[in-house]
Amino acid sequence: MITKRVCIYPKDIQRITGRSERYGRKLLQDIKTYLDKKPHQFVTVREFAEYSGIELEEVLEYIF
Numbered sequence: 001m002i003t004k005r006v007c008i009y010p011k012d013i014q015r016i017t018g019r020s021e022r023y024g025r026k027l028l029q030d031i032k033t034y035l036d037k038k039p040h041q042f043v044t045v046r047e048f049a050e051y052s053g054i055e056l057e058e059v060l061e062y063i064f
Contacts (some may be wrong), residue, residue, distance in 0.1 A: 002064060006045065006058030007042040009028075013048070016054070027052075
């Protein structure tokens with residue numbers, strides 16, 4: 001059984017973009033600000049895909 005995640009983490013962003021994990025943390029913070037999320041709320045894979053302009057299917061290939 002494959003476990004699927006809804007949330008995206010800095011390490012995922014590092015794998016997708018080839019940038020540093022620190023860049024991933026900064027990007028997640030930028031997305032939270034853009035979406036007016038509170039600090040304790042997570043960013044979903046779908047929200048990341050929409051914000052970054054990367055197709056959801058491509059993002060999912062790197063996560064699962």
